[in-house]
Amino acid sequence: MSALDAATNDLATITLNARPQNAALENLENSGDARIGWPDEKPPVPTNSDGWFLPANQQVLRDLVKPDALVLELGSYIGKSTRFIAGLLHEGGHLLTCDAWDNDLLEGALGHNYLRSDDEKRSFELYETFLVNLWDLRRTVTPMKMLTVDAIRATHAAGLAPDLIYVDADHDYAGVRRDVELCSRLFPDAVLVGDDWDYAGVREAAQELRGSRPLHVGGFKCWAYAELPRSARAVVVPPHDNPIAMGGVTFWPDARKQERRDVLLFRCVFDQLQAWDNAEALEYLLEATACAPDASSPSHKHRTLLMVAALFGRVRGIRALAARGADVNRQAPGSGEHALQLAAYGGRLDAVAELLRLGADATLRTKYDETAEDAARANGQDACAELRTGAAPAARRGDKDGRADAAKGEKAPWFDAAATAVYARTPPAATPAPAPWRRGGGSLR
Ligand SMILES: C[S@@+](CC[C@H](N)C(=O)[O-])C[C@H]1O[C@@H](n2cnc3c(N)ncnc32)[C@H](O)[C@@H]1O
Secondary structure, eight states: OOHHHHHHHHHHHHHHHHSTTHHHHHHHHTSSOTTBSOOSSOOSOOOOOOOOOOHHHHHHHHHHOOTTOEEEEEOOTTTHHHHHHHHHOOTTOEEEEEEOOOHHHHHTTTHHHHOSSTTOOOSSOHHHHHHHHTGGGTTTEEEEESOHHHHHHHHHHTTOOOSEEEEOSOOSHHHHHHHHHHHHHHOTTSEEEESOTTSHHHHHHHHHTOTTSOOEEETTTEEESSOOGGGGGSOOOOGGGSHHHHTTOEEEOOOSSOOOHHHHHHHHHHHHHHHOOOHHHHHHHHHHHTOOTTOBOGGGTTOBHHHHHHHTTOHHHHHHHHHTTOOTTOOOTTTOOOHHHHHHHTTOHHHHHHHHHTTOOTTOOOTTSOOHHHHHHHTTOHHHHHIIIIISOGGGOOSTTSHHHHHTTSOOHHHHHHHHHHHHOOOOOOOOOOOGGGSSSGGGO
């Protein structure tokens, strides 16, 4: 252990001893459960800023987390929200955070909620990456590498009573219900806040279990059994806008700026598209916000929702928007940007393939006289170049870059090649098993 790490550990102990809940926290950290607390050594892996944590959630937590609070977080992933919450706490505040931190679980049984594409595999170990991401916050954060129910029970058994619980683990109805029910029973005074209201299971469970507690939703994303203090300044979407979707819940779209209502609603759907490729959630939001599939916003370069879905490679989103009548060839006023060009620019091959299938025109040009293929090249999308030279059927090539076909008004061969290659793609090789010492919290302590 380095001198600096040793000094930080000492400081952590001193700080822990000074807290009102110090004895209970110490009980928890010294319970002998190897899954709780920090290892002695920092794992040798790089930091990583991946995660799901949107401005709406940040706003709600800023409003509700008191600086000296004890917070319990369910579902940390690699710590994006954990860092944010820890940053809201001052001396005297503390954050317990739990996660299974199990790549196999996340990409297997839980995959339907956490994978952004069907064959996604992470190239990093969740647990070690979390530890490294949060290493400098060891005095404020206690990790618990276990299932949520075990962490909730361990917290209770240690005599700790969180002031606020952030629920962002399981997103299926049964799992959310289990977590919210247990927290409500064991910690009746805690304020419960949760992510992903746009998930049906989350909505149902949170609504069923609210009892007499208020239920407010920030940005159509972050729900809370609490009044949101900034509500008075928020632009409200009244329940009568869409009684079915609103279900008697008060919604407060994220309103840090005094934006027009349609701009706020666009931003809600934008946030959802940025975070996930979930058609069900998108459908719900489009209903709830009454956002047209071709809606666009000056705050987002006049891009339509379909363009946003293309930029982020959200294939299900593209399909859902197109099924609702979104125009795949619409161009943004001024820039001339369009969905296919944005997907190509971002190297989103699945989205390129889907847009072509839906009739996107590869010959459209932006204000800068750029085709989608030009955009891909300009942004150094090597996969695109490979596809053009390697996978494009020779008989369909025009000149060496396929420009002749484009000039004739046909689809550029590169894009057909992209579509062919995407549909024919073979599954990735299985990820090798991680070294045994890396598994589980115990071996790292
Ligand atoms: C959406 S991610 C959390 C995102 C995180 N809050 C952030 O800001 O990036 C959900 C996490 O919950 C974890 N998880 C899901 N169900 C769980 C359970 N029953 N027990 C423990 N962890 C669980 C997953 O491993 C995953 O890392």
